Amino acid sequence: MAATATATTSAFSSTADCVYQGARRVHQITTLHVASTRRPSAFFKSVRMIDTINCTAASRCSSSGSMKSATITDASAKVIDGKSTAKEIRDEIAIEVSRMKDSIGVVPGLAVILVGDRKDSATYVRNKKKACESVGMKSYEVCLAEDSSEQEVLKYISGFNDDPSVHGILVQLPLPSHMNEQNVLNAVCIEKDVDGFNPLNIGRLAMRDREPLFVPCTPKGCIELLHRYGVAIKGKRAVVIGRSNIVGMPAALLLQREDATVTIVHSRTKNPEEITREADIVISAVGQPNMVRGSWIKPGSVIIDVGINPVEDAKSPRGYRLVGDVCYEEASQMASAITPVPGGVGPMTIAMLLLNTLVAAKRANNFK
Numbered sequence: 001m002a003a004t005a006t007a008t009t010s011a012f013s014s015t016a017d018c019v020y021q022g023a024r025r026v027h028q029i030t031t032l033h034v035a036s037t038r039r040p041s042a043f044f045k046s047v048r049m050i051d052t053i054n055c056t057a058a059s060r061c062s063s064s065g066s067m068k069s070a071t072i073t074d075a076s077a078k079v080i081d082g083k084s085t086a087k088e089i090r091d092e093i094a095i096e097v098s099r100m101k102d103s104i105g106v107v108p109g110l111a112v113i114l115v116g117d118r119k120d121s122a123t124y125v126r127n128k129k130k131a132c133e134s135v136g137m138k139s140y141e142v143c144l145a146e147d148s149s150e151q152e153v154l155k156y157i158s159g160f161n162d163d164p165s166v167h168g169i170l171v172q173l174p175l176p177s178h179m180n181e182q183n184v185l186n187a188v189c190i191e192k193d194v195d196g197f198n199p200l201n202i203g204r205l206a207m208r209d210r211e212p213l214f215v216p217c218t219p220k221g222c223i224e225l226l227h228r229y230g231v232a233i234k235g236k237r238a239v240v241i242g243r244s245n246i247v248g249m250p251a252a253l254l255l256q257r258e259d260a261t262v263t264i265v266h267s268r269t270k271n272p273e274e275i276t277r278e279a280d281i282v283i284s285a286v287g288q289p290n291m292v293r294g295s296w297i298k299p300g301s302v303i304i305d306v307g308i309n310p311v312e313d314a315k316s317p318r319g320y321r322l323v324g325d326v327c328y329e330e331a332s333q334m335a336s337a338i339t340p341v342p343g344g345v346g347p348m349t350i351a352m353l354l355l356n357t358l359v360a361a362k363r364a365n366n367f368k
């Protein structure tokens with residue numbers, strides 16, 4: 001699949017609203033032609049340089065050779081380190097897990113259901129298991145064949161719903177296409193819905209003066225990063241790029257609950273670049289490598305990049321490497337703070353899953 005991306009209004013692909021949907025694509029973008037849309041001022045010097053460069057790959061949104069020598073060092077954004085923040089949070093969770101075990105003899109447990117043999121899903125599930133172990137939680141894992149029936153998945157969910165040693169249930173997405181995702185997700189009882197995907201949880205998230213039992217892990221991780229890095233949200237302009245049920249939409253609701261003024265930019269938005277350039281805070285969750293260019297970003301803004309996009313890279317041992325939705329080299333010249341990929345939102349997602357599981361276990365046992 002070769003494509004040409006242009007940093008103009010057609011930057012989205014038709015599927016770009018939904019991350020985690022369909023088969024994981026390894027992006028193979030041959031030429032990223034950068035269209036200049038504004039007259040750069042002195043502040044935009046790094047962007048002006050990039051305007052003139054015909055980029056050679058999506059994984060390299062700028063020619064790093066010439067960039068580095070000229071401008072990269074003078075105005076680099078602070079790196080919002082999701083990896084170390086997630087570790088801090090896991091350490092906090094581990095303390096609570098052992099306090100709970102010592103005082104009431106209960107160990108929080110997370111059940112993960114994996115259907116099919118997608119390699120990336122298997123990796124995520126393995127990482128979740130490792131993360132559980134690292135904080136002293138129990139993990140239960142069910143792996144079902146690609147051609148299993150929906151009934152079979154529902155049977156396992158029902159078993160975990162009834163099992164008091166399981167406090168959280170996660171059905172790894174995407175499910176094989178012959179299954180009805182809604183039916184499956186609705187079967188997870190709301191008290192164990194640590195992914196926060198149950199419509200009742202999302203509905204409560206959307207309503208004032210209501211509290212969801214759980215908030216979806218990825219958007220929750222984004223907000224947690226903003227909090228821990230002291231980024232003020234109240235009264236700020238926030239733009240969320242992407243409107244998926246599991247990231248974009250709940251991220252926008254969370255920002256609004258924090259008193260930001262929120263705009264959602266999506267694949268049918270006429271002028272995404274212009275709107276994004278108004279934002280003090282940007283959360284991007286579209287699944288398009290390097291779509292958000294330096295010219296989309298207001299100087300001094302804070303960028304949270306949710307995209308984890310594999311792009312071909314012959315030099316990497318895996319044959320690919322991961323890049324975000326945001327062109328990091330360009331954006332870090334404009335923003336005051338930015339999350340990297342990898343090592344940004346990804347590790348936070350797993351930390352939030354553990355946190356939700358801990359909360360579920362405390363709630364089930366009335367443990368404060």
Ligand SMILES: Nc1nc(=O)c2c([nH]1)NC[C@@H]1CN(c3ccc(C(=O)N[C@@H](CCC(=O)O)C(=O)O)cc3)C=[N+]21
Binds near residue numbers: 170172346
């Ligand atoms: N029911 C469900 N809930 C999910 O939360 C869910 C899901 N299904 N399906 C798949 C996506 C994806 N996801 C990630 C979590 C952590 C990293 C992560 O830690 N990534 C590392 C890099 C890992 C690597 O190098 O491959 C990082 O960004 O630093 C990535 C992706 C959760 N998902």
